[in-house]
Amino acid sequence: MSKKVAFLQGNEAAAQGALYAGCNFFGGYPITPSTEVAEVMSVELPKVGGKFIQMEDEIGAMAAILGAALAGSKVLTSTSGPGLSLKQELIGYGCIAEIPCVVYNVMRGGPSTGMPTGPSQSDVMCAKWGTHGDHPAICLVPASVQETYEEVIRAFNLSEKYRTPVMVMPDEIVAHMRERIVFPEPGEIEVLPRKSPTVPPEQYKPYDTSFGDVPPLASFGSGYKFHVTGLNKMQDGFPTTKAEVVQAEEERQVRKVDANADDIITFEEYMLEDAEVVVVAYGSTSRSARYAVNVAREQGIKAGMFRIKTFWPFPDKQIKALAGKVKGFVIPEMNLGMCSIELERCAQGKAPVLGIFRVDGEPINPDQIVEKIKEVK
C-alpha cells in the first residue's frame, strides 16, 4: 500500500504531526505567522473528541494548556515572537511544576512587533533564557515541512519522557513554505505515553525521585489528589524554602535534560568527513548552506555542513570535536549572532567563527555563504 502524500505548509504539517502524536487539547491566540496551526487544530481536534480553545491572550493560552495537561491531556499551543515573550512566565511554570507541553513558535522579525510576516531566527536564545530562573530547555529547529511534522511528534515524546515544556521553532520560511510530505502509517513513528503512577493514590507524590529524575505524573480527576505549585516544592508537591531541598530539586530539573543530552540532541552531518570549513546552520538557512557547500566543493574547497536539528540542549560535544579538526566555522543566521555565541563558546578559540547575520527579513543566499566560506584561511 502506498503511503498518503500531501502538499502542505509547515504550519499545517505541525498541526498534523501533533494529531499523530495524540494531541487532544490546543489552547491558542491568533498571531502571524503561526495562526494556521490554530486553524487546522480547530477543524481537526473536535472530530476526534479533542478540545480547541481560543483564549483571551497568549498568557491565557499557555495557562489553559498547562491546566489541561494536568487534567491528563496532551497539549499544544502555537505562537510567534511577541506571543512567546508573553508566554515566558508560564513556560517557567511548566518547567518548575514539570508539566509536559509543546510550544510551537514561528520565528518572525523582532523585537516587539518587528516584522510579523518576515522570517527570522532571533527567538533561539529566548527559548533557553526567556523565562526567569534556572530551568531545563529543549528546542527543536526543523528545516523542512516533513521535518516539522516529525519534530512536532518528537517534541511531544520528549515532553512526556522528560516531563517538561518542549519548543519547536521553525523560522517563518519553513512555517509558510509548501512541500511534499509523506505521512507515516499509524504506529510507524513511536508515540510515547505519559508515565503514570504505579503506586496507589495515598502513596503518590508528584515529584517522588525514588522513581528517578523524571517522576510519574498523575492526572487530576483520575483518583489521585495532589498539589501543584509554581513555588519551589518538596517531593510531595508542597512549597518549601528548605535550602537543601530547593537546591536538589532545582538541580534535578535541569539535570533531567542535561544528563540526557545524547538522547535529545539530533543533527545532520553533510560532507563533514574531510571538511576543512564547516558551515553550521539550522532551519531554512541550512537549505542555502547545503547549496553553498555544494558550490564550494565544485570549486575545490573542502566544505561541509553541520546542521543543528536540536538547538537546546546545544550540541556542545559535537562542535567541540569539530573545532579541533577544522580551519573554521561559518554560521549564517537570521539574527545578529545568537548561535554564533554558542559556537564561539564551544570552539574555545580553536577555530574562528565567521558569521553572516541578516535581520532585514530576507533569507540568506547561498552566494553570501560561499563568499564567507572563502574567507576562512
Added chain:
Amino acid sequence: MAFDYEKYLRPGKLPHIWCPGCGHGIVMKGLIRAMDTLKLDMKNTAIVSGIGCASRLPGYIDCCTLHTAHGRAAAFATGVKMAKPEMNVILCGGDGDGTAIGGNHFIHACRRNIDMTYIIMNNYIYGMTGGQFSPCTPTGHKASTTPYGNPDPGFDIAKLAIGAGATFVARGTAFHANQIDKLIVEAIQHKGFSVVEILDDCPTTYGRRNKYKSVIEMMNRLKEVAVPVKAAEKMTAEQLVGKVLTGVLYKEESKPEYTAEYAKVIERAKAAK
C-alpha cells in the same frame, strides 16, 4: 456534634499562613461546609488559585489543587474544566490577583459562562506584598503605595462579573460566616460561571493604615455596611448610601454553558467528518 473540618484538610499542612484576624480562614471553612453539603467527590474536585494570601487556600484542602501564577487561576482552570468537564472546578483568590493582573482572564471566564465557581476574597489590598493598593481599595484610603490617599476609583467586582457575562453572582462577608457556605453551595450548583465575592478584612496591612483599631472594629464594619438584597428593596436611596448589597445579586439560567456548547461542536465536527 461539631462539624468535622479535619476530614477535608490535608494532614500536616496546618497552621495556615494567614495572620490573626484575617477572614480567609472563615471563607475556607465556609467552602468546606459547602463541599460537605454537596457531598463533592474530592478526587473529582479541583481548586485552582493564583498568587497571594487568599490563593494559599487550595494547599490546605485535600483534593486536586493547583496553585498557579499571579492572576492566572481562571485561565488554568479553564484548561482543567475543558479537558475534564465532569470535574468540579472551584477557583479562589484575592481582589488584586483576580481583578488586576488576572482581570482579563476573569472577564473572559465570565463571558464564556464556563461551569466553574470563583470565590474572590476581597480585602481591598495586596496583603502578601505588604499592603499596596488594589483595584478594590476605596478612593482616599491609605495603602503602602498611596501614602497621601488612594486617587484611584475602585472596581465593583459583582457588577464587573455581571457586565462580563457571569450567570450567577453573589456577595457575602467574612462577618456573616453562616451565609458563606450557603452562597457557595448555590454557586456550585449553578450551571455556568458563578462568582462569589466575600468582603474580607486584612487587619495587618489595610486595617492599621486606615485607623481600624482592632479586628473587631473591622468585622463590625462588615456587619454594618452589609444589607441583604431583600432588605434593600424596602430601603430608600438615601438609606443605601455607603451600604453594600449581600446575598444572590444575579442569576441567569438561559445562557448556554461553555463546555456543553463545546460538546455540541464535537458532535457537529464528527457529523461533518
